[in-house]
Structures are given as structure tokens and as C-alpha cells.
Amino acid sequence: MDKHIINSLSQYCTVAQKQSLAKMTTLRIGGEADIVLYPETEISLEPIFAVLKENNIPYKVIGKGSDLLCSDKPFHGAIIRLDKNFTNMYFDEELVTVQAGASIIALSIEAMKKGLSGLEFCSGIPGTVGGAIFMNAGAYKSSMEHIIDSVFVYHDGIFQWLSNKDCKFGYRTSVFQQHTDWLILGAKIKLVKQDYKLIEKLMEDRRERRMASQPLDYPSCGSVFRNPEKGNAWEYIDGIGYRGKKHGGALVSEKHCNFILNYDGASAKEYMELVNEIKAKVKEKYDIELHTEMELFNWD
Numbered sequence: 001m002d003k004h005i006i007n008s009l010s011q012y013c014t015v016a017q018k019q020s021l022a023k024m025t026t027l028r029i030g031g032e033a034d035i036v037l038y039p040e041t042e043i044s045l046e047p048i049f050a051v052l053k054e055n056n057i058p059y060k061v062i063g064k065g066s067d068l069l070c071s072d073k074p075f076h077g078a079i080i081r082l083d084k085n086f087t088n089m090y091f092d093e094e095l096v097t098v099q100a101g102a103s104i105i106a107l108s109i110e111a112m113k114k115g116l117s118g119l120e121f122c123s124g125i126p127g128t129v130g131g132a133i134f135m136n137a138g139a140y141k142s143s144m145e146h147i148i149d150s151v152f153v154y155h156d157g158i159f160q161w162l163s164n165k166d167c168k169f170g171y172r173t174s175v176f177q178q179h180t181d182w183l184i185l186g187a188k189i190k191l192v193k194q195d196y197k198l199i200e201k202l203m204e205d206r207r208e209r210r211m212a213s214q215p216l217d218y219p220s221c222g223s224v225f226r227n228p229e230k231g232n233a234w235e236y237i238d239g240i241g242y243r244g245k246k247h248g249g250a251l252v253s254e255k256h257c258n259f260i261l262n263y264d265g266a267s268a269k270e271y272m273e274l275v276n277e278i279k280a281k282v283k284e285k286y287d288i289e290l291h292t293e294m295e296l297f298n299w300d
């Protein structure tokens with residue numbers, strides 16, 4: 001990328017050049033991004049976005065990359081990451097104000113230590129607060145929409161608090177998926193006081209359940225397919241006989257067949273071919289359209 005652009009951006013944030021997206025995602029797949037930006041403060045955002053706009057540089061915010069399948073090709077643009085400098089958490093009675101780059105697991109542990117209940121479902125979700133809000137991440141019949149009071153957003157030069165209702169949460173969706181240029185900067189989360197020991201026990205039970213049911217020893221992006229209206233995605237994948245199916249370096253997990261693992265240096269192409277094969281077979285056998293839960297990034 002042009003030296004002048006790098007110099008301009010460097011005045012407002014840390015800039016890293018030629019960074020592998022594979023290293024920024026839990027699936028460990030993806031080409032190289034031209035630049036990665038680590039903003040340090042809110043006031044640096046306006047000039048950063050002005051430089052990107054002036055130079056027609058596309059950008060993408062990435063949290064922990066735990067819900068992304070990046071293509072193998074290079075991304076000629078900027079990745080923006082908040083997980084270095086936007087990680088503060090402020091606890092005030094039952095209200096937590098947290099920055100978007102904080103790990104949702106770290107937040108759930110802090111809440112537990114303070115005897116605050118509501119975030120237990122997050123304890124095994126390896127994302128940031130921003131990514132969890134964007135996805136309305138959830139588990140065990142709870143999700144972000146149940147605990148979010150409001151979300152702090154930056155877009156078009158404006159800083160704004162959106163109410164829970166404004167976020168239009170649904171099953172793994174939120175208003176942010178229709179406004180991918182918006183930057184989630186933080187949130188207020190409502191929790192309730194509870195005995196620390198009870199919260200710890202619940203989190204421990206869930207951790208054990210995850211360990212028993214999920215293949216956590218290989219890179220993945222969690223569940224690959226959303227559950228369709230009827231039944232569970234894994235049942236259909238099992239039904240077409242794809243449990244344990246291998247394609248190149250990608251493997252449908254034996255333990256949980258809605259997880260496709262990067263078992264042996266899979267390329268994005270191989271991974272996607274397996275995803276598409278499953279979709280086609282499920283459609284053919286059950287007349288059900290499976291939709292991916294993870295997001296495809298930097299594909300044509």
C-alpha cells in the first residue's frame with residue numbers, strides 16, 4: 001500500500017502491513033490483508049475513516065475472527081481490530097459498561113467473580129463483545145439480546161447509543177448485519193446479583209458439556225450451519241452420512257457434525273467445497289436449504 005497512506009494512518013493508530021487472515025481467525029484459514037489497524041481512542045476514528053474514504057480503501061472490522069471463513073486470496077484493504085485497545089470493563093452494581101474489543105469469555109469470568117449473573121452462556125464463545133453483539137451470539141436458550149441494555153456505535157462521523165430495541169436482534173442476527181460499515185464500540189449490559197458459587201458451578205457445568213460435545217482440539221468456526229426452521233442442522237448432516245467426511249484438509253467432525261474442522265491445513269476452497277457439498281446433499285435428500293452461520297469474507 002502507498003507509503004503516504006500508511007504514514008497518514010500511522011499518526012492515528014498502529015498499522016501492521018501484510019498480515020495473514022489465517023492468523024486472525026479461529027479457523028486458521030485466509031489470505032493476507034494489506035494492512036491491519038489498531039485504533040487507540042475514539043477520537044482517532046474520524047481521521048482514520050477519512051483516510052480510508054479518501055483513498056477508496058475497503059475495510060472490515062474483525063473481533064476474534066471466530067465466525068469467519070476468509071477466502072484464500074489477498075484482501076486489498078484494511079482490517080480494523082479493537083481487541084488490543086478497546087477492552088475496558090466498568091462494573092457499577094448490576095450494570096456493566098464494556099468496550100467492544102473485550103473478550104466475551106473474559107467478561108463472563110469477571111462478572112462471575114463479582115457475583116453477577118447473565119453472562120454464563122458466553123463462557124465458551126470465543127469472540128469479542130462487538131462480534132457477539134453483531135451475531136447476537138447465544139447458547140443454552142440465552143443470547144446477547146437478553147442482556148444488552150444499549151450499544152455504543154460509530155458511523156458516518158456520529159457516536160450514538162442504540163437501545164436494545166434499535167438493535168433489532170433475532171436468531172443470530174442484528175441490525176448491524178444490515179449496516180456493515182458501522183463500528184460497535186461498546187455496550188451497557190444488564191446483569192443480576194447472584195451467589196458467586198452458583199454462577200461458577202453453572203459455568204463449569206457448561207464448560208464440561210462443551211468439552212464433551214464439541215471438537216475443540218482443531219481449528220473451527222463453531223457451528224457451520226444455522227439450524228433450519230425444522231430440526232437441527234447436525235441431524236441433516238448426519239442423515240446424509242457426512243459425519244467424519246474428509247475433503248482435502250477439511251473434516252466434518254465425528255464428535256459434532258455441524259463443526260467442520262481445519263483438520264490438516266485446509267484451504268478456503270477445500271473447506272467451501274465441503275460446505276457446498278453438504279448443502280446440495282441435504283437439499284436433495286430433505287428438500288431443506290441449509291444456510292451458513294459463519295460469515296464468508298473476501299469471496300467474489
Ligand SMILES: Cc1cc2nc3c(=O)[nH]c(=O)nc-3n(C[C@H](O)[C@H](O)[C@H](O)COP(=O)(O)OP(=O)(O)OC[C@H]3O[C@@H](n4cnc5c(N)ncnc54)[C@H](O)[C@@H]3O)c2cc1C
Nearest residue numbers: 063064065066067127128130131132134137138184221222
Ligand atoms: C469453538 C467455537 C464455539 C462457538 N460457539 C458459539 C456459540 O455457542 N454460540 C454462538 O452464537 N456462536 C458461537 N461461535 C461463533 C462465534 O464465536 C460467535 O459468533 C462470536 O460472537 C463472534 O465474535 P468475534 O469477535 O470472533 O467476531 P468475528 O468473527 O471477528 O466477526 C463476526 C462479524 O462481526 C463483525 N464485527 C466484529 N466486531 C465488530 C465491531 N466491533 N463492530 C462491528 N462489527 C463487528 C465482523 O465484521 C463480522 O462481520 C463459536 C465459535 C467457535 C470457534
